[in-house]
Amino acid sequence: TGNVMFWPSSYTRLILEKFGLADYITKQFYSDEIKAYKPMREAFLAPLNYFNVSPNEALHIGDTKAEDFEGALAVGMYACWVNPAAGKIEKIHQRGFVVRSIKDLLGVLSQL
Template identity: 40%
Template sequence: MNGFSLLDYDAIIFDLDSTLTDTNAYPIRASEWLLAQCVPNPTDLLNHYIMELVRNYRAELKQIVRGAHYKSPFDVVKDATRTTAEALELPISEDLLERGTQYFKQLHLEMSDLMPGAEQLLSSLKANGTRMAVVTNSFEGHVDIILEDLGVARYIDVTVDGSDVEAYKPMKQPFEYSLEKLDASPKESLMIGDEFYSDIVGASSVGLRTVWVNWRERNLGELMAKYEGVAPDVVVDSLEELVNFL
């Protein structure tokens, strides 16, 4: 990382959930509520349920990445929840499934918070004249509401969610669309995100340099082997660490 500086880039694209914002708690709260409606001891099943839900959510997105018809973020979550309920033989009706997904969506707005270091990073980059975008796979319209509620919307020039391009990261369209709106070229721009597949693999496919925020402490070598040698240009543990590269 010798010589690396965020200030050398004309434009920077950020992921939202688990990069700029801490959204780790809301899926747990939503899952607890849903399980409490249909099983007597939801705590016993919670960890297994969440692991299965995450796996099925990623599978839903991968189907779209591989060419399946686009569906909204709400329907992606709803279908992943349905598949999870079926796999675990949970007695969830269509009405409960709908209410559970609505609650999941509601909590995403209510329980998002800024990651430590996020505002310092954004304000410093804005003062430098860096153009910035936030690109997310999350619920339609939520990125603007969350950034406004957290007081950082003024730093961001462009926001993109799946509905803008009917595609999800790691597909090229969200990155290409954000670069077009930023009036920036890939070689002058940087992607910062925590999801290796969605953020790092996706951004690399359009020629962006990348920063991987590996706060989950995942094994880089294993991921590079899985994704045919794709590697981030810089790896940090947190946005607070990334502030050191201003």
């Protein structure tokens, strides 16, 4: 697994290490290190390239429509927008879904 964060890497690394979570993340990607931020293509392609995964084999999950959802779709990934205002799981694009909570993700995975 990997994570892509929008704020400085030094803060997040400290937090993940302090709470023992860093061991559960194979690779971390940060905007300040890869010199790209969502919705820039490189922000999505850097993790895909590292893990040798093609965009059509990956699902990006995020909480912003423009940066996360549309950015992922633009590079050919599947996308899931976590929007607390959403109702039920809804397919809103050929490769995209909107859900109310991360608790709904299993329902999305079953539709892929």
